[in-house]
Amino acid sequence: MPKRQRLTRASTRLSQSSQDTPDLKRAADQDESPPLTPTGNAPSSESELDISSPNASHDESQSKDQPSRDSDKDLSHRPKRRRCHETYNFNMKCPTPGCNSLGHLTGKHERHFAISGCPLYHNLSADECKVKAVSREKQDEELKTQDEGNSRHATRHQTPTPKQSRYKEQVAEMRKGRNSGLQKEQKEKHMEHRQTYANTREPLLENITSDYDLELFRKAQARASEDLEKLRIQGQITEGSNMIKTIVFGRFELDTWYHSPYPEEYARLGRLYVCEFCLKYMKSCSVPRHLLLKKGSISVFEVDGKKNKIYCQNLCLLAKLFLDHKTLYYDVEPFLFYVMTEADNTGCHLVGYFSKEKNSFLNYNVSCILTMPQYMRQGFGKMLIDFSYLLSKVEEKVGSPERPLSDLGLISYRSYWKEVLLRYMHNFQGKEISIKEISQETAVNPVDIVSTLQSLQMLKYWKGKHLVLKRQDLIDEWKAKEIKRGNSNKTIDPSSLKWTPPKGT
Numbered sequence: 001m002p003k004r005q006r007l008t009r010a011s012t013r014l015s016q017s018s019q020d021t022p023d024l025k026r027a028a029d030q031d032e033s034p035p036l037t038p039t040g041n042a043p044s045s046e047s048e049l050d051i052s053s054p055n056a057s058h059d060e061s062q063s064k065d066q067p068s069r070d071s072d073k074d075l076s077h078r079p080k081r082r083r084c085h086e087t088y089n090f091n092m093k094c095p096t097p098g099c100n101s102l103g104h105l106t107g108k109h110e111r112h113f114a115i116s117g118c119p120l121y122h123n124l125s126a127d128e129c130k131v132k133a134v135s136r137e138k139q140d141e142e143l144k145t146q147d148e149g150n151s152r153h154a155t156r157h158q159t160p161t162p163k164q165s166r167y168k169e170q171v172a173e174m175r176k177g178r179n180s181g182l183q184k185e186q187k188e189k190h191m192e193h194r195q196t197y198a199n200t201r202e203p204l205l206e207n208i209t210s211d212y213d214l215e216l217f218r219k220a221q222a223r224a225s226e227d228l229e230k231l232r233i234q235g236q237i238t239e240g241s242n243m244i245k246t247i248v249f250g251r252f253e254l255d256t257w258y259h260s261p262y263p264e265e266y267a268r269l270g271r272l273y274v275c276e277f278c279l280k281y282m283k284s285c286s287v288p289r290h291l292l293l294k295k296g297s298i299s300v301f302e303v304d305g306k307k308n309k310i311y312c313q314n315l316c317l318l319a320k321l322f323l324d325h326k327t328l329y330y331d332v333e334p335f336l337f338y339v340m341t342e343a344d345n346t347g348c349h350l351v352g353y354f355s356k357e358k359n360s361f362l363n364y365n366v367s368c369i370l371t372m373p374q375y376m377r378q379g380f381g382k383m384l385i386d387f388s389y390l391l392s393k394v395e396e397k398v399g400s401p402e403r404p405l406s407d408l409g410l411i412s413y414r415s416y417w418k419e420v421l422l423r424y425m426h427n428f429q430g431k432e433i434s435i436k437e438i439s440q441e442t443a444v445n446p447v448d449i450v451s452t453l454q455s456l457q458m459l460k461y462w463k464g465k466h467l468v469l470k471r472q473d474l475i476d477e478w479k480a481k482e483i484k485r486g487n488s489n490k491t492i493d494p495s496s497l498k499w500t501p502p503k504g505t
Contacts, residue, residue, distance in 0.1 A: 095263045096121045097200050105225045107133025114264060117225045122202050136219060174212040182207055195330040198313070244269065250276035289339070292499045293387070293492070297343045298351075300387060302499070305332035305355075312337050315353060319370045325404055326368060334358055335367060336502070338391075340384060342375075351375045354384050356391075358502065363445075365392045365399030369409060379490030381412045382419075386492045392443040393494075395501045400445035417452040420444060422478040425470055433468045 094101040103119045103126025104112045273282045289301040305312040312332040335355045341348035352371035371381045392399035439446045453459035
């Protein structure tokens with residue numbers, strides 16, 4: 001065992017060299033340099049920092065003038081090693097994506113570990129926060145000087161001084177332009193910022209109010225962040241206080257035993273929902289949605305983009321993977337989403353969806369529509385289209401899909417319009433067919449009706465008039481396909497709809 005013998009001899013030499021200074025070795029252990037504080041600040045005073053090192057103590061022990069004093073030296077007068085607070089975790093980091101935890105919103109600390117102190121989340125840099133902190137300190141000193149100059153015996157109802165009156169006028173002047181509204185370029189900048197960062201950054205606050213009010217808000221943010229940092233250092237805010245108490249995991253609700261470093265926004269909830277299949281953690285177990293229609297295993301739900309923003313954003317991002325022309329992903333609040341699902345013994349599975357504006361000036365009844373690839377060519381696309389026109393009938397409006405349509409969307413709509421017109425022709429018993437009457441009964445826009453009739457060669461211009469031709473061969477062909485198809489389950493039953501139009505639409 002040669003390796004073990006070498007270690008033994010090395011440890012023997014080390015013990016011999018340290019026999020003369022046993023106390024100094026213990027002193028060196030106590031004199032280690034203190035780590036940074038929880039906010040990243042090093043000790044500033046000599047009383048907090050001992051600059052002596054183990055090597056320096058060892059050199060002193062070898063001096064001839066004091067050979068025996070160091071071994072009997074009393075180290076009780078030396079300050080104890082400064083330690084971080086027991087709740088401080090060196091592995092903590094800011095939850096803001098892309099943040100390195102450097103800087104602080106107050107400008108007084110070198111590091112931060114929460115959104116409340118994150119300069120990046122507040123669209124600032126660490127240097128800007130420091131500059132703002134210096135400016136706030138100067139303003140506070142000026143106000144303090146003014147307060148000291150005022151008479152202590154001033155009455156409560158004393159009339160304002162000329163200086164106070166001038167300041168009041170200045171504030172009123174600064175606030176005049178706060179309701180002027182954003183310019184077009186500013187609106188585009190705010191919208192681009194919102195779509196890029198969503199909830200991971202604070203919205204842009206410039207130009208939406210006066211500079212005076214914005215500065216007051218920034219001061220309040222910095223003061224609140226400083227108070228939270230003090231509580232963190234004092235230990236009143238600990239990891240345990242943000243501990244998740246229970247998790248909902250499938251059919252079970254489990255009490256947790258220990259702390260786990262989930263992101264701060266989730267750790268505050270107390271109850272966390274975890275998918276038992278993919279282990280994704282969420283704030284709620286399901287999306288609050290309103291069941292509009294149910295037929296067999298097929299259900300259609302209404303989801304409000306304003307109330308369920310994250311779900312609708314995820315739905316739009318998923319749709320973009322299969323739609324080339326889709327450009328809107330994050331601004332979902334003005335839209336309603338109608339989600340079709342198919343149920344089995346494991347739950348409701350997404351079949352497709354369409355969205356529509358809550359207030360459409362052009363009466364679009366569909367803004368975006370998608371059938372998941374695994375459900376294509378099974379009749380679900382026509383079901384979604386038929387359902388959108390059913391809602392238009394209830395609203396007593398004429399609808400049309402928003403342009404441009406994707407290639408597959410255009411094929412689906414033309415097929416649907418063709419089927420609707422041929423069914424209308426088959427059931428029509430009168431002598432004269434009116435495009436307006438067709439539109440009112442089917443809720444299809446007259447423009448779409450005309451384009452479909454032209455593609456079917458059922459619209460002719462004769463003697464200065466447009467005539468609709470009833471082509472029996474096309475009607476018979478459609479009827480044969482209907483008989484061959486049989487009683488398909490891929491149809492919408494208007495009587496099963498439970499829906500009233502939202503107010504304001």
